[in-house]
Amino acid sequence: MGDPEVDRFIVSGIVLGDSLDGRRWTSERPELRFALDHTANLKLEMNLVVPRVTLRDTGPITVTFFVIGKQLGKLYCPAPDRYTFEAPVPEAWLHAGADNRVVASVDKYWTSSEDGQRLGFILSDAGFVPR
DSSP states (O other): OOSTTGGGGEEEEEOOSSOSSSOEEEEEEEEEEEEBSOOTTEEEEEEEEEOHHHHHHHOSEEEEEEETTEEEEEEEEOSSEEEEEEEEOOGGGOOBTSEEEEEEEESSOEEOTTTOOEEOOEEEEEEEEEO
């Protein structure tokens, strides 16, 4: 999320502009797009932080991950901590040379008392990597 070119991969639900030391806040349903050279033997990997300030109000959260609209898996986050989601993606779901959309949807979001913004978690990185 700290890469200067990252904004072009963000579809929605991620705070644009400056990052927090290479991380960015997400909304309750961040969406990213990835162009892939190939689709074989890939897994989705996302690294995120669930901060104490939000979890104190929401309680444990579950993040559900979708690739091109198909549910890939879930990640249960019971405590403030760093989490990694990893799951192999069926080759048939992905398309080389086209947008491959990824959504990470939280079951409970935190609402900022300052500006009313709905926040889910802090995202440090996401992408398709070799299995």
